[in-house]
Amino acid sequence: MREIELLAPAGSWEALVAAVQNGADAIYLGGKSFSARQSANNFDDEELIKAVSYCHIRGVKVFVTVNTLVSNDELKDFTTYISFLYNHDVDAVIVQDLGAAKLIRDLFPDFEIHASTQMSVHNLEGVKLLEELGFQRVVLAREMSVEEIKQVQDNCKADIEVFVHGALCICYSGQCLMSSMIGGRSGNRGRCAQPCRMPYQLINMRNGEVFKNEDGDYLLSPRDLNTLENIHQIVDTGVKSLKIEGRLKRAEYVATVVGAYRKAIDQYTMNKSKPKLDSATLKDVEQIFNRKFTKGYILGDYGKKIMSFEKPSNRGIKIGEVVGYDKNKQKVEIKLTDELRKGDGIEIWTEKGDSPGAIVEVLTVRGEKRETGNAKEIIQVNFKHSVSKGQFVYKTSDISLFQRARESFERIERKIPIEGAFHGKIGEHILLTLWDQEGHYVEIRGEYQVERALKRPTEEERVREQLMKLGNTPYVFESLEVQLDGDGIIPIGELNGLRRDAIKQLDDLRANHNGRQPVETRELRKKMDQWFVVSRGEQRSEVSLRVSVNNLTQLKAVLRFSVNRIYYTDFDTLEDASQLAKNHEVELVPSFSRITTDEELRDIKTFLSKNRNQVKGIMASNLGIVKVARDMGVEHIYGDFSLNVFNNGALMLLHEWGVEEAALSPELTLKQIKEIMEKVPIPGEVIVQGHLPLMIMRHCPTTAVLNKKGQQENCNLCRNSSLGLKDRKGMIFPVMMDRQCRTHILNSQSLCLIEHIQEILDGGVGNLRIHLTIEDEHQIEKMMEAYGQVLQRGMMTAAAEAFLKEMRERGLTKGHFYRGVQ
Incomplete structure (x- = not known):
């Protein structure tokens, strides 16, 4: 092992x-x-x-x-x-x-x-x-x-x-935009506000019906x-x-x-x-x-076994229930099922869904003040919030456990075994050698030369005792060999100084674990100057409109308009979609899920092998797909926004891996996009329209609420439904399920940058993407007509203004185009 x-x-x-x-x-x-x-x-x-x-x-x-x-x-x-x-x-x-x-x-x-x-x-x-x-x-x-x-x-x-x-995290780490898009605090920048720990309701977006979860409202916690x-x-x-x-x-x-x-x-x-x-x-x-x-996905838990629907924060351990409350004295009576001490923290769960808490300052049993209440006893403790009989009591902090935990690192020192040898011969300098199990070795020769004792020579045990006084150091002697002349004298101060010097040198050796040569500032600046010079790759001068679609219905609606490229996500209907696009002389690019297991990658490899002549390009949404596409010689590899391209270095690396275009992160501002596009090795792409995916997760909130068994296998509860998650502010986030039963949560508001198209083009980006998800044919037609006219005429038209007005009425966002992320 x-x-x-x-x-x-x-x-x-x-x-x-x-x-x-x-x-x-x-x-x-x-x-x-x-x-x-x-x-x-x-x-x-x-x-x-x-x-x-x-x-x-x-x-x-x-x-x-x-x-x-x-x-x-x-x-x-x-x-x-x-x-x-x-x-x-x-x-x-x-x-x-x-x-x-x-x-x-x-x-x-x-x-x-x-x-x-x-x-x-x-x-x-x-x-x-x-x-x-x-x-x-x-x-x-x-x-x-x-x-x-x-x-x-x-x-x-x-x-x-x-x-x-x-x-x-409920979302695959690195793929969550929820905190970022809701409040500007990006998880990808270390500032997640944890919206997953907030309450949500599952709702039918067609008729407003709310599906109540009997286990609690924290559907993403x-x-x-x-x-x-x-x-x-x-x-x-x-x-x-x-x-x-x-x-x-x-x-x-x-x-x-x-x-x-x-x-x-x-x-x-x-x-x-x-x-x-x-x-x-x-x-x-x-x-x-x-x-x-939970044992987690790693050990086979899923569904309700993963989730904490009742409470998104620390719940502690259940230690009893309320048997009475005196409102005037602000004291609660609790029948204990476990021990409770003065100084412990408690919470009481109420029917309102809240859990008021307190630190136990005074604890009494039958009127007698005690430090501890034991299981089966009825105790009284101070509690300012009104509670009711039968409500459960949880211990959320244990003062004894805290004390024991602190003692484990305040009083107990983890010791490193060392060995040593001391030589103290008359007429020679004292010498102490130390070594550890990792091969570090120090040898310290003192200035003092051993003299012959006139009265009482220094005994071996005295030398050993003094050298082994390692005090607050992290070391402990496993063995210490002491060699002395029988009648020599060595001052205690000399032994102490020798020991301190040896320990200091051993510390220094162990601290410098990697033994690197420091990088000099001048050398680093020279390397940086070279690295930051990025050659501008071949850029297209014409504008290219791309559309990401989920099914044949959306594809047919899009193909009625002028479009340069289609990203197609439905693997099951890919053959029919390819033929449709071919008939319209439009490039169709398979776009696979941001999450593709090794089993799914094998299916993709099989597909690419069988369709080597037909598939000229592929949208790579994760690093595994990048490698598969490159190794299989796919002619055109396009990087998706899920690769989190946030700087020129990322584009440089993707270029080295064979990617010829990449969508930029939707967390970038227009200013940052312009800076990137000033010197790029490959063209970038910007998403300008659509409900941005905020989360992708294995957890299925639909199943958790609608399937009483809490199972996730073959449920099909949401495939043909129009479901969303409603937050405490009334915003509804559409929920989609993919063919692998992964849940996608979309932004409640659609990104719409139609009035800023010219700014984006002036910023050096010619590749624009409309990202379709839940839009119907009617919405797609209005959208495509509006964007088509703006791109063709270089200005907002009546159709574009009408589309923008409709989007504003339904609720739109400009994402981070101007505000940026923290």
Whole structure:
């Protein structure tokens, strides 16, 4: 069995210490910039230097997250920051942005790069493409099963990392635009506002009928992942790293969860049998934070087993129910089913759906003040909110657990075994040699020369006792050989100084784990100047209108108008669609889902092999499809918006991979688009019209509400329905299901840039896309006529104005065209 890594989060210095002292093999953390958890405390430059030294001395690696999309005007600051990380011995960087990855590989070729889960890698071909770029590790999508993960691990060279515990995103990571489009806070920029944790209602958009979910209104809020009792199944896949989520969590959480997984992993690797964790450990992990637990897609849970419909935040552990409430005294009587202490936090769930809470300040049993209430006892505690008999009480924080967690990293030091030898011969300089199990070796010769004692010589045990006083250092002697002349004398101060110098030198050796030569500023600037010179590729002068369609009905409506290219998403009717497009002399390009499993990729390969002469182009919506299309010699490869092209570097990399055009990220502003188009290796494309997809997910909210069994297989409940999710503000987000039963949530308002077409063209973009999803024939006809006239005449026409007026009445958005994202 290969050595497996336990990777822990650190959003603060305390959390980092907690992770290290509870057994983490590696830490991932973020700096003040370019990190996907901008709301965490994170580490400034000085703290980061200190963190790397602290971890390396203790044999723990440090990975720094630079896993956001990086704009063109940030790339130079980004490069400077990467140089700082490189020069201060960070072990690896975790990256989302394709352009950022190319920059790191080009300018820092020996810096280890890990692909963030934000890269949405979910198939073997995607992993292999990143291997070509030099990625040493890939974090796979959390939607993959252990069987799929093992298939990838067995057939790739890169190390594979998977999440085993913590909060889950309901959308495939890196593919969520919901927070971005609703409020301008982009998950791809580290500022997700978590709209998935808000309440929604499933609604029939045709007649307004609301389908009530009996289990709760949080239709997009997943439970927390917990694989603790089944960790052996994940270890057996052969992955390199087991990752705990939680950079926003407090240190006590990190200590508790890391300690539990350390125990489980060690049990399995030592005994080769399923770990048997004591009930106290399992309870501690549940108590420290949970939204209910799921084993996740990784271990076969799906449907309602994934979701926390009742409550989107920490629910704690149920410890009793209300048996009475005194409104005047503001005290609640609780019959306990578990222990409750003074200082614990509680919440009481009411029929209103809220859960008022309090810290237990005074606890009484039959009028007697107590520190603890026990199971089966009826207690009284202070509680300001009015509650009713029969309501359940949950303990959301446990003061005893917090104290134990803090002790695990405040009082207990994780020790590193070392060995040593001391020589103290008369007439010679004292000499101390230290070495550790990793091969670090130091030899310190003191200035003091041993003299012959006039009265009492220094005894061997006294020397040993003094040298072994390692105090607050992270070291402990496994053995210490002491060689003395029997009648020599050595002052205690000389021994102390020698020990301090040796430990300092050992610290320095261990801290400089990678032994890199620092990159000089002048050399880096020279490389940057060369890298940022991008040759402008061959650009088309004419305007090209493309339309993405979902079915034959939409295709027929579009083909009544002048269009240059069709992106077609319905695999089942592709043959008929191709013939229709051919009859109209329009290029038709198959466009496959943003998510394509390895099994689905095999179907795509078969299709491309059979239709080699007919299929000249393909829309590549993920890295796996890019590689398949390139390897199979597809003549024209077009990159979709889901590749998150946010800078010129991303276009440069896609060009190297054989992509000849790419849609730009819908999170870019017009100003940023212009900057990109000033020097691009391949043409860009901009989506100007349509309901942008905000989420793609394995979870099916339709099934969760309409199928009482909570199953997802072969449900067909939404294939012919017009369903949406209604938020607390009354906005309705259309829901679509694809042929693989993945759910797509669309923006409540359609993007409409028809009045800004000339600005876009003046910005250097000639390729414009209309992205059709739920539009009917009538809407498509008006849309196509309006855009056709604007492109033909170079100005708004009566038909275009009428279309724009209708769009405004229905509700439109200009996306990030002017406002941009945080």
